[in-house]
Amino acid sequence: GQQVMQIPQYQHVQEGEDFTTYCNSSTTLSNIQWYKQRPGGHPVFLIQLVKSGEVKKQKRLTFQFGEAKKNSSLHITATQTTDVGTYFCAGIIHGSSNTGKLIFGQGTTLQVKP
Amino acid sequence: GAVVSQHPSWVICKSGTSVKIECRSLDFQATTMFWYRQFPKQSLMLMATSNEGSKATYEQGVEKDKFLINHASLTLSTLTVTSAHPEDSSFYICSASSGSTNEKLFFGSGTQLSVL
Numbered sequence: 001g002q003q004v005m006q007i008p009q010y011q012h013v014q015e016g017e018d019f020t021t022y023c024n025s026s027t028t029l030s031n032i033q034w035y036k037q038r039p040g041g042h043p044v045f046l047i048q049l050v051k052s053g054e055v056k057k058q059k060r061l062t063f064q065f066g067e068a069k070k071n072s073s074l075h076i077t078a079t080q081t082t083d084v085g086t087y088f089c090a091g092i093i094h095g096s097s098n099t100g101k102l103i104f105g106q107g108t109t110l111q112v113k114p
Numbered sequence: 115g116a117v118v119s120q121h122p123s124w125v126i127c128k129s130g131t132s133v134k135i136e137c138r139s140l141d142f143q144a145t146t147m148f149w150y151r152q153f154p155k156q157s158l159m160l161m162a163t164s165n166e167g168s169k170a171t172y173e174q175g176v177e178k179d180k181f182l183i184n185h186a187s188l189t190l191s192t193l194t195v196t197s198a199h200p201e202d203s204s205f206y207i208c209s210a211s212s213g214s215t216n217e218k219l220f221f222g223s224g225t226q227l228s229v230l
Contacts, residue, residue, distance in 0.1 A: 042221045
């Protein structure tokens with residue numbers, strides 16, 4: 001079936017190091033969204049990418065959407081302890097008639113050692 | 115940003131009882147709401163899509179008679195776990211969309227269900 005794969009599953013970094021999580025879809029996506037879930041919390045929307053090859057930045061976070069609209073990445077520069085949490089990518093399959101039906105990746109859990 | 119309220123935050127119940135979870139969009143009309151289930155350290159598994167005024171669309175493998183969904187208004191959807199069993203213990207979370215294409219989702223705070 002349609003899947004969104006996300007790697008790595010876990011990542012432990014030292015505070016100040018960079019972090020990247022990757023998301024790959026088996027089919028073309030209309031858009032891709034990224035969410036962050038803090039331990040014990042609920043997912044919170046970070047950003048949405050729509051255009052092929054799109055790059056967006058939010059302070060230390062850089063989001064990319066691949067040219068083929070099948071992959072995406074989130075890169076955090078100089079991680080801080082506040083970056084701890086699980087980052088999910090979620091995409092809407094191109095041509096899907098079910099508005100808002102996102103397919104979630106498995107998530108990458110980031111741990112930051114101070 | 116938009117707010118989605120989910121209640122209760124946690125519930126403990128005896129096996130065989132039914133539990134109702136409410137999901138409300140507080141400051142926008144949610145044409146579509148989604149119900150997810152999340153096991154510890156795992157991703158969100160979509161259970162069903164709830165559209166106001168019509169029957170919910172369930173994902174493959176989700177028992178519609180077990181997980182009753184009602185979306186009676188543009189601001190409220192409910193999930194009822196009927197005759198709950200210990201294996202139904204999980205974190206249930208709703209999200210809402212206003213229905214526009216490419217619309218981001220707003221999530222409720224989730225409900226931790228523990229069935230004894």
